[in-house]
Amino acid sequence: MSKIGIFFGSDTGNTRRVAKSIAKKLGEDADAPVDVKKASVDDLLKYNALILGTPTLGDGELPGLDAGASDESWAEFLPKLKGKDLSGKVIALFGLGDQEGYGHEFVDALIFLYDVAIEGGAKVVGFWPTDGYTFEKSNAIVDDQFVGLVIDHENQSDQTDERLDAWLEEVKAELLAVA
Numbered sequence: 086m087s088k089i090g091i092f093f094g095s096d097t098g099n100t101r102r103v104a105k106s107i108a109k110k111l112g113e114d115a116d117a118p119v120d121v122k123k124a125s126v127d128d129l130l131k132y133n134a135l136i137l138g139t140p141t142l143g144d145g146e147l148p149g150l151d152a153g154a155s156d157e158s159w160a161e162f163l164p165k166l167k168g169k170d171l172s173g174k175v176i177a178l179f180g181l182g183d184q185e186g187y188g189h190e191f192v193d194a195l196i197f198l199y200d201v202a203i204e205g206g207a208k209v210v211g212f213w214p215t216d217g218y219t220f221e222k223s224n225a226i227v228d229d230q231f232v233g234l235v236i237d238h239e240n241q242s243d244q245t246d247e248r249l250d251a252w253l254e255e256v257k258a259e260l261l262a263v264a
């Protein structure tokens with residue numbers, strides 16, 4: 086059996102830290118998290134089980150140069166993944182955002198990862214309830230749930246660990262079934 090691949094983008098390090106925490110919790114079931122700015126599409130495609138994480142930056146955007154990030158990130162990587170055959174893959178998403186500062190575009194960027202995963206034929210697991218967050222609007226909601234785990238480091242960092250544990254409990258078996 087191969088392992089779960091974890092790929093993330095991050096500007097100020099919060100998403101990187103969450104990705105590392107996920108990897109630690111998964112132990113031997115996951116490889117070390119990889120920043121997409123250092124990854125090729127083939128690096129990602131070699132995994133059948135994937136966890137992908139992104140913050141939302143700019144105006145509801147993926148991290149990357151256009152969103153004012155200090156380096157390339159998902160905004161530059163995702164167009165290369167778009168159109169690839171992702172059938173047979175199981176993908177779980179997590180996103181970081183700030184519900185108080187950006188409550189009108191809360192974790193919007195998650196939807197861009199979701200759309201590419203679905204278009205490629207992947208199964209997306211780990212939808213997450215919107216209860217417990219206060220925001221006006223988010224594009225990252227499908228069927229009344231976030232399309233992945235939502236972490237708010239600015240306002241609810243005390244809940245991060247608990248949320249990670251509950252979410253991993255939900256997605257782990259489905260990921261490992263195809264890893």
Ligand SMILES: Cc1cc2nc3c(=O)[nH]c(=O)nc-3n(C[C@H](O)[C@H](O)[C@H](O)COP(=O)(O)O)c2cc1C
Nearest residue numbers: 095096097098099100140143145182183187191192
């Ligand atoms: C310039 C800027 C724009 C942001 N825009 C959004 C946004 O549109 N929606 C949101 O939910 N969070 C937004 N945030 C909050 C970030 O997603 C949050 O700080 C996140 O933890 C950053 O993750 P990182 O350290 O991995 O880059 C923004 C933050 C900054 C600094």
